[in-house]
Amino acid sequence: MFEDLELYDVTIIGGGPAGMYTAFYSGMRDLKTKVIEFNPELGGRIHYYPEKIIWDVGGLTPVTGAQLMQQLIQQAQTFEPDLVFNQQITGLERLDNGNFILTAATGERHYTKTAILCMGYGVPKMAKLEIEGADRYEVTNLHYTVQELEIFRGRRVVISGGGNSAVDWANALEPIAASVTVVHRREEFGGHERHVAQMRQSRVDVCTLCGIAELHGCGSCIEEVTIAHLETGESIRLPVDDVIVNHGMRADLDALKQWGLEMNEGHVVVDEKMESNIPGIFAAGDLAQYPNKVRLIAGSFTDGINAVNNAKLRIDPKADKVGYVSSHNERFKERNKALGLVGDEQKI
Numbered sequence: 001m002f003e004d005l006e007l008y009d010v011t012i013i014g015g016g017p018a019g020m021y022t023a024f025y026s027g028m029r030d031l032k033t034k035v036i037e038f039n040p041e042l043g044g045r046i047h048y049y050p051e052k053i054i055w056d057v058g059g060l061t062p063v064t065g066a067q068l069m070q071q072l073i074q075q076a077q078t079f080e081p082d083l084v085f086n087q088q089i090t091g092l093e094r095l096d097n098g099n100f101i102l103t104a105a106t107g108e109r110h111y112t113k114t115a116i117l118c119m120g121y122g123v124p125k126m127a128k129l130e131i132e133g134a135d136r137y138e139v140t141n142l143h144y145t146v147q148e149l150e151i152f153r154g155r156r157v158v159i160s161g162g163g164n165s166a167v168d169w170a171n172a173l174e175p176i177a178a179s180v181t182v183v184h185r186r187e188e189f190g191g192h193e194r195h196v197a198q199m200r201q202s203r204v205d206v207c208t209l210c211g212i213a214e215l216h217g218c219g220s221c222i223e224e225v226t227i228a229h230l231e232t233g234e235s236i237r238l239p240v241d242d243v244i245v246n247h248g249m250r251a252d253l254d255a256l257k258q259w260g261l262e263m264n265e266g267h268v269v270v271d272e273k274m275e276s277n278i279p280g281i282f283a284a285g286d287l288a289q290y291p292n293k294v295r296l297i298a299g300s301f302t303d304g305i306n307a308v309n310n311a312k313l314r315i316d317p318k319a320d321k322v323g324y325v326s327s328h329n330e331r332f333k334e335r336n337k338a339l340g341l342v343g344d345e346q347k348i
């Protein structure tokens with residue numbers, strides 16, 4: 001039975017950058033919109049880097065993750081979508097009438113004409129340091145995210161990992177930590193080449209082809225780590241104050257395979273309309289896979305626009321193919337007046 005459920009035009013699963021911007025654009029196109037997020041708040045993966053300075057979002061001078069997130073949250077709520085928190089969507093069923101029922105792990109159900117999947121890498125699960133007993137240090141000085149740079153001031157930090165995050169944190173901590181040692185299993189780093197060069201030229205101590213082999217602690221805190229060369233087996237014991245592990249995140253997208261979606265290496269394959277192999281189910285942001293997909297915040301915005309425009313056409317085939325630019329959208333006129341902004345945009 002679904003007649004008792006409220007029908008939405010668009011239900012967005014995931015409240016990260018893709019989901020937030022998609023919610024805004026869906027409202028701009030007059031679609032009745034709901035966003036369902038597993039976490040108790042919007043923001044997605046930006047929550048992992050609130051203090052990082054972000055330079056690569058068009059039109060924005062450098063902003064912190066926290067600032068960008070606040071702007072996105074505010075923008076997402078422009079057209080007052082319904083926001084549902086603390087629910088992980090685990091089931092999708094296509095009804096004979098072409099609409100969908102989405103079911104959460106909590107048992108709650110949602111009824112929608114279309115869904116836009118903005119789930120990134122799913123409900124994120126950090127890849128843990130695979131050393132027995134390491135979890136006991138998670139409450140003290142073993143970190144999987146860096147929420148506040150200041151807590152590392154004057155401390156001896158070992159970072160394990162070689163991707164973007166590991167390189168970014170090494171560069172951010174280098175000016176304030178007493179020492180920074182990066183331990184990476186490979187010779188090459190996955191981070192942006194400019195950032196890798198910056199790290200290599202700084203006082204960061206880089207140990208490649210190495211891994212953390214042992215943690216030595218006093219019971220509650222790590223005091224030393226053994227770093228071992230993966231080919232020669234040689235090892236050193238290093239005193240530390242903090243260990244940061246950036247081994248990436250493991251995808252938790254098992255449910256999607258059962259929904260009948262075509263997947264490619266953990267991503268949902270979409271066509272030029274951002275539509276999956278299930279008509280009416282779209283994807284946007286890091287979850288979506290198509291040729292030359294850009295997995296950056298900026299890339300998620302155009303995905304969202306494209307998905308919404310095509311969801312709109314599915315619901316109303318006579319609708320305009322694309323949304324009007326803001327200056328021609330009636331819904332902004334009153335808002336512009338409220339902001340005291342009635343200038344050139346009325347004439348454009």
Ligand SMILES: Cc1cc2nc3c(=O)[nH]c(=O)nc-3n(C[C@H](O)[C@H](O)[C@H](O)COP(=O)(O)OP(=O)(O)OC[C@H]3O[C@@H](n4cnc5c(N)ncnc54)[C@H](O)[C@@H]3O)c2cc1C
Pocket residue numbers: 013014015016017018019036037038039043044045046048049052053054055056057087088089090118119120121122123124164165284285286287295296297298300
């Ligand atoms: C350390 C770090 C630094 C980065 N720096 C930059 C940068 O400088 N510039 C840049 O452009 N990009 C950067 N990125 C990448 C950027 O964060 C991602 O491209 C972006 O977050 C993708 O947005 P998204 O909405 O697709 O996915 P996400 O941000 O992952 O959001 C997905 C959301 O969906 C929710 N969700 C998942 N499954 C379900 C479900 N079944 N039910 C309900 N909710 C669900 C999750 O809880 C999450 O909130 C960085 C990433 C990291 C990790």
